[in-house]
Amino acid sequence: MNQQTTSPARAIGQGLRLKGRWWVTALVGLMLIVVLWLLLNLIIGGQCDGPCVVGALAQTLRVATPIAFAALCGVMCERSGVVDIGIEGKMLMAAMVGYAVNLFAYQALKDSMGVVAAGNLSRWLAMFAGVLAAMVLAALHAVVSIEFKTNQIITGTVINILAVGLTGFLYRQFLAEHLPAGPGTFPIINIPILSNIPIIGPILFQQKPLTYIMLITVVVIQYVLFHTPWGLRTRAVGEHPRAADTVGVNVYKIRYINVIAGGLIAGLAGVWFTLEAVDVFNPMMTNGLGFIGLAAMIFGKWNPFGALLGALIFGLGNGVTSTISIFRPDIPSQLPQMLPYLLTVVILTGVVGRATAPAADGTPYEK
Amino acid sequence: MKTESFAPRKWLALSRLTNSAFLLPLLALVTALILGAIIIWVTSGSIGTVFDAFGGLIRGALFKERGLSESLIATVPYVFLSLAVAVGFKAGLFNIGVEGQFYMGAISAVFVGQLATGLPAIIHLPLTLLAGAAGGALWAAIPGYLKVRTGAHEVITTIMLNYVAFRFTELIISGPLRDIHSTAVQTTRVASSAEVWLLYEVPARLQDPLNAFAVALIAGFIAFLVSRTIRRRRERIAAAAPMVLSVGRGKPTRAPGILSRHSSLVTAIVAGVATGVLLPILTRLWWPFTDQYDRLHIGVLFAIAAAVAVWWLIGKTTIGFELRTVGANPNAAIYAGMSITKNVVLAMAISGALAGIAGTIEVLGVSICRCLPLFFSSGYGFDSIAISLLANNSPFGILGVAFLFGAMRNGADLMELSSGVSKYIISLMQALILLFVSAPPIIRWLYRIRTEQKGQRLGLPGSWGGKA
Numbered sequence: 001m002n003q004q005t006t007s008p009a010r011a012i013g014q015g016l017r018l019k020g021r022w023w024v025t026a027l028v029g030l031m032l033i034v035v036l037w038l039l040l041n042l043i044i045g046g047q048c049d050g051p052c053v054v055g056a057l058a059q060t061l062r063v064a065t066p067i068a069f070a071a072l073c074g075v076m077c078e079r080s081g082v083v084d085i086g087i088e089g090k091m092l093m094a095a096m097v098g099y100a101v102n103l104f105a106y107q108a109l110k111d112s113m114g115v116v117a118a119g120n121l122s123r124w125l126a127m128f129a130g131v132l133a134a135m136v137l138a139a140l141h142a143v144v145s146i147e148f149k150t151n152q153i154i155t156g157t158v159i160n161i162l163a164v165g166l167t168g169f170l171y172r173q174f175l176a177e178h179l180p181a182g183p184g185t186f187p188i189i190n191i192p193i194l195s196n197i198p199i200i201g202p203i204l205f206q207q208k209p210l211t212y213i214m215l216i217t218v219v220v221i222q223y224v225l226f227h228t229p230w231g232l233r234t235r236a237v238g239e240h241p242r243a244a245d246t247v248g249v250n251v252y253k254i255r256y257i258n259v260i261a262g263g264l265i266a267g268l269a270g271v272w273f274t275l276e277a278v279d280v281f282n283p284m285m286t287n288g289l290g291f292i293g294l295a296a297m298i299f300g301k302w303n304p305f306g307a308l309l310g311a312l313i314f315g316l317g318n319g320v321t322s323t324i325s326i327f328r329p330d331i332p333s334q335l336p337q338m339l340p341y342l343l344t345v346v347i348l349t350g351v352v353g354r355a356t357a358p359a360a361d362g363t364p365y366e367k
Numbered sequence: 368m369k370t371e372s373f374a375p376r377k378w379l380a381l382s383r384l385t386n387s388a389f390l391l392p393l394l395a396l397v398t399a400l401i402l403g404a405i406i407i408w409v410t411s412g413s414i415g416t417v418f419d420a421f422g423g424l425i426r427g428a429l430f431k432e433r434g435l436s437e438s439l440i441a442t443v444p445y446v447f448l449s450l451a452v453a454v455g456f457k458a459g460l461f462n463i464g465v466e467g468q469f470y471m472g473a474i475s476a477v478f479v480g481q482l483a484t485g486l487p488a489i490i491h492l493p494l495t496l497l498a499g500a501a502g503g504a505l506w507a508a509i510p511g512y513l514k515v516r517t518g519a520h521e522v523i524t525t526i527m528l529n530y531v532a533f534r535f536t537e538l539i540i541s542g543p544l545r546d547i548h549s550t551a552v553q554t555t556r557v558a559s560s561a562e563v564w565l566l567y568e569v570p571a572r573l574q575d576p577l578n579a580f581a582v583a584l585i586a587g588f589i590a591f592l593v594s595r596t597i598r599r600r601r602e603r604i605a606a607a608a609p610m611v612l613s614v615g616r617g618k619p620t621r622a623p624g625i626l627s628r629h630s631s632l633v634t635a636i637v638a639g640v641a642t643g644v645l646l647p648i649l650t651r652l653w654w655p656f657t658d659q660y661d662r663l664h665i666g667v668l669f670a671i672a673a674a675v676a677v678w679w680l681i682g683k684t685t686i687g688f689e690l691r692t693v694g695a696n697p698n699a700a701i702y703a704g705m706s707i708t709k710n711v712v713l714a715m716a717i718s719g720a721l722a723g724i725a726g727t728i729e730v731l732g733v734s735i736c737r738c739l740p741l742f743f744s745s746g747y748g749f750d751s752i753a754i755s756l757l758a759n760n761s762p763f764g765i766l767g768v769a770f771l772f773g774a775m776r777n778g779a780d781l782m783e784l785s786s787g788v789s790k791y792i793i794s795l796m797q798a799l800i801l802l803f804v805s806a807p808p809i810i811r812w813l814y815r816i817r818t819e820q821k822g823q824r825l826g827l828p829g830s831w832g833g834k835a
Contacts, residue, residue: 085522085523144802144805144806144809147808148806148808148809149808150805150806150808151805153461153522154461154756154805155805155806157461157463157522157752157801158798158801158802158805158806160749161749161752161753161794161797161798161801162795162798162799162801162802164749164794164798165791165794165795165796165797165798165799166795166798168789168791168794168795169406169789169791169792169794169795171791172789172790172791173410173788173789173791287530288526288527288529288530291523291526291527292527294523295523295527332538332541332542334534334535334537334538334541335534335538337534338530338531338534338535341527341528341530341531341534342527342531344523344524344527345510345513345519345523345524345527345528348513348517348519348520348523348524349513349516349517349519350517350518350519
């Protein structure tokens, strides 16, 4: 059985395999960051000063956003007993649909309501549409793996391949050339007052909207999973569906809703690419981040806060490597690019601690 | 035995057909094609485009000038990679990292291929193939080992190692192995002795006595295997019914002479010598492949040989038996004293070796510069999962399905040209095929096929597995 985590601090503590109090965790984390900073300066010859550190940490949170979303999608699905390898595919789908809707909604709207308002509206519309597309794929995944009881790993792979084919086709057919100018990505939103705090402000409160949404989602899912009847049922279904069924929980319904809600979150991860990171779409642009998210989920022991921590570690790796490649162009860029993937493998091997999946994870339930 | 009742038996055969391993994949294929047609129709708005597209596809795949050759060329990597996936499936492993292993094989092959010059092809080509196989095998063995030792699920580790492999090959291509004389970022050309022969070159290549000797060796080996198989079968029949044979012939059995005792060896030597002497002369007199722009290479033969080898290895040997047992029921395998670690790592290594050979052949036989260019994108990896599932992991089934996919891939260009439909529709259709094959209930529901076959499911672990 999984330990039932009740407080965010303990979840983070478990993520780092620390048994002490939360401030110990925070202190160790801070020390790790300082050590990393010293190492970084060793590599780039002491060029990383205060603003550079703040920039790298802001970048950390930025890059951690899609990974954390992907990991949360994994948490939702797998806590209810459905393995989700297809996160990557859902993200790709959402990224493309978000991009297309953003572009075309803007074209349709800009004459009637002005450039700025049209841009704002079309971005939110695009986000909605992208999330919806991911939910459709998630529903397919749900039907095939819950109703038809196929091997969920294969189903997830099918979802991935389907998304590559579908997005590739639609992209080449409609989005490859003669594109009108779009409204661009979300602007940075400065949270009033908080964004003026010296170091914390630029890191935490000068981000784009999806990053804030991610942070809120983490808290919401942590609450839902561990403090509501729904969460209790979800975990019961993931651990022992027959027992849950016996006491009257509708296993299929719980799984359907969780997988589709997971699709919603994966969709948010996907639209991050085209509505928040860059204003282009290219096939395969998700680059394995969905799988990295799964690794973050495993690292976080299937807990939302742990998953966030895992995502932040990947984000930190990205922040550091991109700083290196700015200051040291002589180091081949492929070397730092390999790191996140190697880190994923290392995390999966459990060097940083072994985790146990929900007991019924990946097994279809037969009434 | 006489057939007691012919008609019911025929009926039985028919009902078996509806249940057979053939019907569902076939329906999956047809359904995916129909859906593809509908998608083309909807996105283009005219039904004529559908016919243009499929017409272009078929013409491009088969009837265009050198169309069939190009289809076969695309088939070769599909065969190897699908065999790689199938070997994994047989051992209960889902190796979706064949693409990365393909790259690692290719880069190892380039390394060995351009390292040594002046070696005879009889040594250099096998050496290069071996290097490619080793590169892929080592790369694939890592996730296998990690899975057994730490429980890291191979689906994620192999995918992650794919990305590492891509970056690694990029690094090698733009760094140590880069051809400094070329403006394009690519490795140096492999030595001519390491090249996979094009079919039109075969007569010229065979003029080298060493090459002829190599071919003679292979021919002798094949003759030996075939003759030994026939002999074994005959012996088995004789052992099963000695009375019938001796009584029926009415002759006393004689002690076999030296020739018949070593008949397989004799056959092999005769066949080898005949091939080695006659083939260079005969191919000089008449050879069907005279078009020097035809890129078809002898890798096609390698692919067939690989399918036979995998069929034999998995189905007929102790190694294969152990792999299948570990895949079907790890607990039973442990109970029977089989080592899970050994078998999982071995299965991954065999799988990776096949993928590595695919990469090697692409470099040595297909790549125009006979080298590894920076953008050596293949995209064969995911398709081969579909092929393997569609062929139900049978090596000979894979030969057929791989040709289908290779033909589709090759025909896609002409399809795009003649109808304006993006060639990505092919990968969309392939994804749909995969969806239907992996979820037979959809097809059963669609076509109202009632009977469900039990025990046909893949023996794959559904979850993160943990320590085996």
